[in-house]
Amino acid sequence: MWKKVLKPITIIPTIRGDIFIWIVLIFIFGQFGIIASVFSKFENIKIEFIRNIEAGNFYTFSIALLASAILPFAKGFVDSNEVKFKQYKMFSILAAFLLILIMSFKFTALSGQEITALERYFQIFLYTVSLFVSLYFLCVDNLEKDYSNFKDLDDTATKELKEKSSNKSGTDERGVKIT
Secondary structure (H helix, E strand, O other): HHHHHHHHHHHHHHHHHHHHHHHHHHHHHHHHHHHHHHOOHHHHHHHHHHHHHOOOOHEEEEEHHHHHHHHHHHHHHHHHOOOOOOHHHHHHHHHHHHHHHEEEEEEHHHOOOOOOHHHHHHHHHHHHHHHHHHHHHHHHOOOHHHHHHHHHHHHHHHHHHHHHHHHHHHOOOOEEEEE
């Protein structure tokens, strides 16, 4: 099962340009506020990093990252009658929604309070998970570029194969010969 869930990641070598753009525009530019504040005070990098965590900046970035990653999938469901890789897109949207919900509650609960080391690590953990989920979104969104290698993951292709295999000549449920 996990092999099939993780298969979209194998498209990464095919979409190196998209990955580079994602790293530069989303990861680096999206984090520029945090990077600038941390590195503006070289002598206190650790303190500035902790301040960003305590301010919930990693939660905020992660929520914005996942919310924007959902957009292409949601747009595809609205614009098209037949969506390819529907199960993967629905699973991705659900995972993003749950992460956003968890981070929103954690951000709200921690606002204005001192946070423990465990809560800091949890925020960094969710931030890292959000980055990987966002990268997974990018991979799933690009599966159509190499459709022949990922056709087995597409719901419509799988459904068509099942229909073709069940319509072979033989007998129907009543025993009548079908040719």
